[in-house]
Amino acid sequence: MEIQHQDLSYEIYKRLKAMILANEFEAGAKLKQEQIASMFGVSRMPLHRAFQMLENEMLIESIPRRGYFVTKINANQLIDAFECREALEGVAARRAAQNITKDQLEYLKSLFEKFIGAQEINVPEYLESDQEFHNMIMKISGNQILNRLELLGNNTIRTFRGGLLRPPRETLPEHLGILAAIEKGDGELAEKLIREHTHKSMETLRERNKK
Secondary structure, rough: OOOOOOOOHHHHHHHHHHHHHOOOOOOOOEEEEHHHHHHHHHHHHHHHHHHHHHHOOOOOOEEOOOOOOOOOOOOHHHHHHHHHHHHHHHHHHHHHHHHHHHHHHHHHHHHOOOOOOOOOOHHHHHHHHHHHHHHHHHHHHOHHHHHHHHHHHHHHHHHOOOOOOHHHHHHHHHHHHHHHHHHHHHHHHHHHHHHHHHHHHHHHHHHHHHH
């Protein structure tokens, strides 16, 4: 599992982020630097930089004299983040339908191509594509204020802390529907579909929180 890459810190950050989002590290668990450095075959310096990137995204937190810990998941905060994401992504999808380039559209399509028609879907891989899809919608929108709000609030990242709230067989057709609306340049439909998509996940979380 050793990492060989020019930018080790970024590669470590990506690997750890995927593991945290897939709940391979329990919320509240301590990240043992020596163990992780050995697992990836890297020194502690690039690992420390990766930890800083994860801390900036509020996926982990540093406790003085104790080390780094995976941030605990708060269901109410997740619901709040979903509400913000629903509003922001609606605007983003509408703008993306107007601004998207051919290359950007092809990239978005490529995120889900390998899952279409698959009998079994690798959940960590799907989760990574899912998050990248939503991140790219925000970027493609071209709305600088919207992207600044997303950067400050980390709403999209926060909503993925609970892992996949609904199975890929349910969300994949929704993603493809949003893509089709964007490809047609139908901003109103894209906004409607992405808001419904996010709202369904938020309601699923609300129902789980009641139990």
